[in-house]
Amino acid sequence: MTTAAKRRQPIPAETFDHGDARRYRRGCTCRPCTDAATSEARRWKYLRETGRGGVVAANKVIAHVWKLRAAGMTDQEIRAQARLSPPHLYQIIRQGGTVRHTTATRILSIPIPEITGPSRNGTHVPILGTKRRLQTLNAEGWPCKELDRRLDTGTGYTAYLIRAAGDIVRYSTADTVRHFYTTLAGLIPEEHGVTATNARQTRARAAAKQWARAAYWDDEDFDNPDFTPALSDDDLGMHQLGALRRAEIAHLAAFNLSHAEIAARLGMAEGYVRDIAREINTGQKRIRTAGPAANESLGAAA
Incomplete structure (x- = not known):
């Protein structure tokens, strides 16, 4: 016996303010909503007549969402400011491709908030910067076992993050590693509880894997997929x-x-x-x- 798929309930007109074309499409015929729908129709007609489509590539939009998440915004806050439903935001992130120009404009207009400290945001961000920071600490002579001890995590956790096959990590984890790297930057492992032998062996293993040392990085480069240090x-x-x-x-x-x-x-x-x-x-x-x-x-x- 098969169970019929549950139909998604339509979004009621009252969800949107008067003067929004989406409220007009849901039955409101007041003057502000009618004017908004007319303006939208004229704009789409203009774009088509001038050889420009009403959709744009989703790359910049997705990158902006990652930046908003990395700055500590939750998906709920992003959806509220961009006036998006939960399925719509996740569809953009997971499927990519193209998005409507109006949708892209609303998302790109959300300002990136200033990072004010550690966060417990449960959303996900690219793992690249997290891996690179931990690899750099290895290259400076900090063994994974010592990093585990200082982070107060289970044994093997930092090694697991370095080897992780996925592309994303929880923002709270990335934020913890970012602050952790800052606290260790410039410190010499041998002067802070790491034996000379362990530090030397850790540097040798990192060099064999071509992991760059701290001098090769600026802080913003860790999260930049287009930057590769000259090794x-x-x-x-x-x-x-x-x-x-x-x-x-x-x-x-x-x-x-x-x-x-x-x-x-x-x-x-x-x-x-x-x-x-x-x-x-x-x-x-x-x-x-x-x-x-x-x-x-x-x-x-x-």
Whole structure:
């Protein structure tokens, strides 16, 4: 025996204010509603006559919804401001494709609120930024077990987030990781309860997986799917590579690490680190002398 599908109840006209074309389509014939319906019909006719459809791609609309969720807005608040029914909002997010121009305008006009602190929002956001922040902490030498302890979660939770196959995560989780990353940024694991061996092994595993370290990121880049950090020297020009190495050395020198410790951590020659540190401290560029091969070539040219 099969059960008939439950029909969705129509939205009553009273749901919408007078002056809304949707109220007119539900039977209200007052002057404001009639004028709104006439204006909408004229606009659609104009778009068709000028070769423009009444629908637009949903990409920007979906991206804006993600940003609103990431800023802490609930789906109920988004629907209320955009004047959408629950099925309509979820249909846009899940199916993509196109949406009516009027619908897109209402959603895109919702301002993104300022993030004021941790949230328990249960909606979902892309997991990319969460993964990248945890991977970066690994690359800096923070083992997953230590991250679990500091987050007060079950063992293996951060490793699970890093390996997660899905594309989304609860906003509350993403927000917790975002604030957590901020608290650990700039701290040296060996000085905060992580043994030198564990830190070294964690950095080595992260390097083998090509996870970028903190110096390669700006905060807004973590959540940007179009940004990929340059992980090899081949991806950078000479000046870009030099600037990046200076930034890494300056960052570690600020924690009073010795030149030898910085060189070991970054995989650079101690003399190179010493020269860059001197440049940073004195503000004077070091004098670069040509190597033996260069001198021989100059002599041959003469």
